Amino acid sequence: MNYFVIGYYALLIGASCLAAYYSVRSAFLLLFSLTLVSFIVGIVGGESALWTITICAGILALCIGTAYAFREFLVIVLWGEGSKAIKTAPLTATFGLFVIMTYAIAGIFAPIIAPYGEAEVIAGAFAPADENMLLGADQLGRDLFSRLVFGARNTVGIALLATTFAFVLGALAGLIAATLGGFFDNLMSRVVDVIMSVPSLIFALLLLSIMGTNAFVLIFIIAIIYAPRVFRLTRAVAGNVVVMDYIEAARLRGEGLWYLIRREILPNSTAPLIAEFGLEFCFVFLLVAGLSFLGLGIQPPTADWGSMVRENATLISFGEITPLFPAGAIALLTVAVNFVVDWMLFRSSGLKG
Amino acid sequence: MADTKKDLLLKIRDLRIEGYSDEKWLEIVHGIDLTLHKGEVMGLIGESGAGKSTIGLAAMGFARDGCRISGGSIEFDGMELTTTSESDRRALRGSRIAYVAQSAAASFNPAHKIIDQHTEAPIHYRIRKRLEAQEDAMELYERLRLPNPQEIGFRYPHQVSGGQLQRAMTAMAMACRPDLIIFDEPTTALDVTTQIEVLAAIRDIVEQFNTAAIYITHDLAVVAQMADTIKVLLKGNEVEEADTETMLSNPKEDYTKSLWAVRSFKREQKERPGGGAVPVVSVQNVDASYGDTPVLHDVSFDIYAGMTVAVVGESGSGKSTTARCITGLLPPSSGKIVMNGVEMPPGYKQRSKEQLRQAQMIxxxxxxxxxxxxxxxxxxxxxxQFYMGLKGGALKSRVDELLDLIELEPSKYYSRYPTELSGGQKQRIGIARALAAEPNFIICDEVTSALDQLVAEGILKLLDRLQKELNLAYMFITHDLATVRSIADEVVVMKQGEVVDSGPKNEMFTPPHHPYTDLLLSSVPEMDPNWLTTVLEERGVDNIGEAATV
Known part of the structure; x- marks a missing residue:
């Protein structure tokens, strides 16, 4: 028994009693069940297990705190409709927004933030962390932290461009197919069927080995692979809008295709499209990282999270956690984007009125 | 039915219901009292937003999502519904209280056979075994005069007609022989000829089983046939309550009187212009089909400037298809559409901007x-902007002018979104959009059938005024003959894609009629509470259904 363990239980039990006294049911149940679990974990795993629980709880509390503070900040900074929407947003969504903003800043200001250059060799291979290097060095002696920051720019930037391109391509084709119907619709749908029938990773590998690997080819290929999904969704969403009377009224007025799409159909299908954008971004992001891991994505010495995981993978067997940092960066962004997308889906599903 | 010593079934006292909107709770039903005895039928009437359906659902101890019962008591057969547990209330619903919704088509699950849905409740509550329940269902179908009662239950909902489905739904509500049925506008979505069958069936079965009912509707003539007492509601408040006879002959409150008076809007019938006047629209021997299914056969009629031609008929009679042919959405397979003496290209895509401008649609x-x-x-x-090329200030002043024309204040409505308007206001915007093209012919496709009577009357008056000011020609598609009586100059009666009868309104409404016109006319509910009985006697109970399908 030491002071930490005594303090740990005293705090938990005290908090449970307070929650019970003020009859905050859910908080009490959470705290007290945590106390009970801690007894068992403490007996089995000893003091270190309790430390782990404390640290996890601390990180969670920090995340919640950040999300809460960031929400209040956004409510004040934004105006009108945006401020109103943020006010009712769940904490997960603002946490997601916060993470996305952090990544964006890291990507945009990478040269200023990173202490060393992207490909600068400053130490021995796999040098451990010291006061110069926050996270140590990679297999060639480059600063891992700097490469992580530059990686945000490359990986996220390419994923964003590829998703945008896929959306422009897929949504435009989907809208035109839904509006025109008939032959064009059939043609596009069959083309899409063909593309979708090929497994996406193999298709990407095939095209990349034919066309060579540079960033533009990568963006183009990923856009081709993901555009069909966007096409299908857009066509389905727009298909529901096209049958409305106001579209008939616009057609009878003699409006052209472009006006119909831009002014009548698109404004009524944006909500699901935005939500889909978030989801597709995650998939594209993972595909870029996956291709890099396989060696066919972004080419060295350009920093990229996927290839960083691969290059440092050998360290795992020595009990080092270095390769987990780029992997964690990928995971965190994916989760954050999904939090935001969930919130947008909730809003667009009409539950909020 | 006039038994004075009836048992008390439902007692609602000071019922208050709140709805959630804009992040706060607002009271939408302000303290309603309601007393219903066994075997009694009460009619609830009022405009939309009066709280009719909300009160109907509350009688089952139920509040919709976003609503809550905030005060008062609901006592059903000695049981206080506001305080009993949700599972007890659930046990009541379906077995002792049943609900018949407005749209049977939307209320049946399209993936299951009708009889399987019918027997679900009795089997669930262990009132009957499956086979007994099926036999019972067939018996109910027979009592409700559904064709082939032995067989019809084994069809899927989309395989029977709307009126039959509504009757099947009433049968389903009867499956557990409930003490109380709530009918929420059960005939509003039906044609007059179908409505009469459903009304007769509902009335008979409610009488046979001595079931109490709450009948919610906005159609006074319908409620007059069904209810023993009528309660008039306005914005969640009770206006007055009385038995049907008194209510119809001697309403006390001004609001009730105004409801009663709606059907009196009428205007002078105009004659066709003489001489060599050219009709604005002339439909000449038009045939049309959807794919291989012919829907229109040899349809011809003329519409002259400043006149209203009402096209009436049941759903599926080809009224709207005719409109689609005129606008060019469905190119006719033969025959032609002539506007102001010029033959129109069959499809709208081939028509010029100017030709499209002439005909607008509401x-x-x-x-x-x-x-x-x-x-x-x-x-x-x-x-x-599209037709006249107006821009900037000229466009704004034109929009203001149009808003003035439809009696909406420009400064208030100019930059609103449609969702911020009421149903009647939206319909006015639809009219303004048609007028903005400065057409000489407007097709009005059932423009008032989704609106309350008072609002509908406002729209009809507006249309009439606009016609006088702008010398517009209207093609007025409707199945509501009351509307026809008030606004039409000429009437075209359609049935199964053909014009069966046509002529000036006054001639059409005075005998002798074509037999089908006669059937349509006699099916329009009248305010007389004995109307339904009289009509049924005249037609002979057994062939109401057949009469409608002849």
Whole structure:
């Protein structure tokens, strides 16, 4: 028994009693069940297990705190409709927004933030962390932290461009197919069927080995692979809008295709499209990282999270956690984007009125 | 039915219900009292938003999502529904209280056979075994005069007609022989000829089983046939309650009187212009089909400037298809459309901007006819911009002028979105959009059938005024003969894609009629509470259904 363990239980039990006294049911149940679990974990795993629980709880509390503070900040900074929407947003969504903003800043200001250059060799291979290097060095002696920051720019930037391109391509084709119907619709749908029938990773590998690997080819290929999904969704969403009377009224007025799409159909299908954008971004992001891991994505010495995981993978067997940092960066962004997308889906599903 | 010593079944006292909107709770039903005895039928009437359906559901101890019962008591057969547990209330619903919704088509699950849905409740509550329940269902189908009662239950919902489905739904409500049935506008979505069958069936079965009922509707003539007592509601408040005879002959409150008076709007019938006047629209021997299914056969009629031609008929009679042929959405397979003496190209894509401008359309559902993401000023302004090339200040003043014309204050409505308007206001915007093109012919497709009577009357008066001011020709598609009586100059009766009868309104409404016109006319409910009985006697109970399908 030491002071930490005594303090740990005293705090938990005290908090449970307070929650019970003020009859905050859910908080009490959470705290007290945590106390009970801690007894068992403490007996089995000893003091270190309790430390782990404390640290996890601390990180969670920090995340919640950040999300809460960031929400209040956004409510004040934004105006009108945006401020109103943020006010009712769940904490997960603002946490997601916060993470996305952090990544964006890291990507945009990478040269200023990173202490060393992207490909600068400053130490021995796999040098451990010291006061110069926050996270140590990679297999060639480059600063891992700097490469992580530059990686945000490359990986996220390419994923964003590829998703945008896929959306422009897929949504435009989907809208035109839904509006025109008939032959064009059939043609596009069959083309899409063909593309979708090929497994996406193999298709990407095939095209990349034919066309060579540079960033533009990568963006183009990923856009081709993901555009069909966007096409299908857009066509389905727009298909529901096209049958409305106001579209008939616009057609009878003699409006052209472009006006119909831009002014009548698109404004009524944006909500699901935005939500889909978030989801597709995650998939594209993972595909870029996956291709890099396989060696066919972004080419060295350009920093990229996927290839960083691969290059440092050998360290795992020595009990080092270095390769987990780029992997964690990928995971965190994916989760954050999904939090935001969930919130947008909730809003667009009409539950909020 | 006039038994005075009836047992008390439902007692609602000071019922208050709140709805959640804009992040706060607002009271929408302000203290309603309601007493219902066994075997008694009460009619609830009022405009939309009066709280009729909300009160009907509350009688089952139920509040919709976003609503809550905030005060008062609901006592059903000695049981206080506001305080009993949800599972006890659930046990009541379906077995002792049943609900018949407005749209049977939307209430049946399309993936299951009708009889399987029918027997679900009795089997669930262990009132009957499956086979007994099926036999019972067939018996109910027979009592409700459904054709082939032995066999019809084994069809899927889409395989029977709307009126039959509504009757099947009533049968389903009867499956557990409940003490109380709530009918929520069960005939509103039906044609007059179908409505009469459903009304007769509902009335008979309620009488046979001595079931109490709450009948919710906005149609006074219908409620007059069904209810023993009538309660009039306005914005969640009770206006008055009395037995049907008294209520019809001697309403006390002004609001009730105004409801009663709605059907009195009428205007002078105009004659066709003489001499060599050219009709604005002339439909000449038009045939049309959807794919291989012929829907129109040899349809011809003329519409002259400043006149209203009402096209009436049941659903599926080809009224709307005729309109689609005129606008060019469905190119006719033979025959032609002539406007102001010029033959129109069959499809709208081949027509010039100027030709498209001449004919405009107003839709039944204002909700789907206005783009929810576009501001009012853009909805109305677009045709003016598109056809007349108006821009900037000229466009704004034109929109203001149009808003004035439809009696909406320009400064208030100019930059609103359609979702911020009421149903009647939306319909007015639809009219303004049609007027913005400065047409000489407007097709009105059931423009008033989705609206309350008072609002509908306002729209009819507006249309009439606009016709006088702008010398417009209207083609008025409707199945509501009361509307025809008030606004039409000429009437065209359609049935199964053919014109069966046509002529000036006064001639059409005075005998002798074509037999089908006669059937349509006699099916329009009248305010006389004995009307349904009289009509049924005249027709002979057994062939109401057949008469409608002849």
């Amino acid at each position: 839709y039944q559902m204002a909700d789907t006819a206005l783009n929810p993401k576009v501001r009012i000023c853009d909805i109305i302004g677009r045709p003016a």
